[in-house]
Amino acid sequence: MPKTFPFPQDLLDAQVALHETRAAYEKYAKTLPWSAEPMPGWEGDKQLHSSYRCHKEDSPGYTEEQATEVRRFQDELRRLSAEVMTHPYWSTLSEDVVAARMALKHAHELGRGVAMPGGGIPDLDKNRALADWLEWQLRQVRGRIRELEIKEQQEQRRREQAHAALRWKIQPQRSSSAALVHRGDCALYPVQGGFLNREEAVIALAEPDIEPCQICRPETGLEQCG
Structure with a gap:
């Protein structure tokens, strides 16, 4: 029965x-x-x-x-x-x-x-229901992984920007202008890498053929660090 x-x-x-x-x-x-x-x-x-x-x-x-x-x-x-x-x-x-x-x-x-x-x-119905549930769970997990990856990328960019803000960099001399020292996060010279520490930036600004950027004013940052 x-x-x-x-x-x-x-x-x-x-x-x-x-x-x-x-x-x-x-x-x-x-x-x-x-x-x-x-x-x-x-x-x-x-x-x-x-x-x-x-x-x-x-x-x-x-x-x-x-x-x-x-x-x-x-x-x-x-x-x-x-x-x-x-x-x-x-x-x-x-x-x-x-x-x-x-x-x-x-x-x-x-x-x-x-x-x-x-x-x-019936076993067939059980397994169909289980498969549907597992597929839904997998979609949820994959979506969550993607969200976390995007957040991690955003955090990495923020860390890089924060690091750059505490450093300086040199824009090489061009034929019509002198070499320039920029703050690490200056948008006029958005090259990443090759950063200078405070001592290296001070030495660079003391060179006669290197000038400070008039937009980001790197010497102000050096004075604040001193």
Whole structure:
């Protein structure tokens, strides 16, 4: 005889609400930018034997209203999940708890009293559901990895800019002008690398054929360090 689970109505109602809320959240999420915080876009490597390149446009991040709505959905999903998971009905089962939990997920499709052939979910359905869940998890993880990579790149650029701001550099002499000493972060000579420390910059400025940049005024920075 097929195993029937007489789920109480409040448990069925909570499970249906959980299904509906999750579906509404997934539909709303498709309308959101791909990252919660503003992020620059990116383009992936060209695929072998194909001209296709995966890419993302710049993300403006969530608006305040979008962030509030996402939190509301997440809070409601947590509340409904807890209501289903901790319902007193589960403590009345001495066995078949896993089968009953799986059956409850389909209760809105089959009716209040759910009969499962042999008292369980077919292996094919179990594995299909598992595959869908694992694919969703993988997409989430890959998206999170990409966000973290972008943040790391931004942090690296900030560290490099901060390092440059505490250094100096020399723009080689050109035919019509003298060599110039710049602050390390001067935009007029955006070359990275070959930085001078304070002592080297002081020595360079003492040379008769080297002048300070009139825009970033590197001598001011040297005076502040002294």
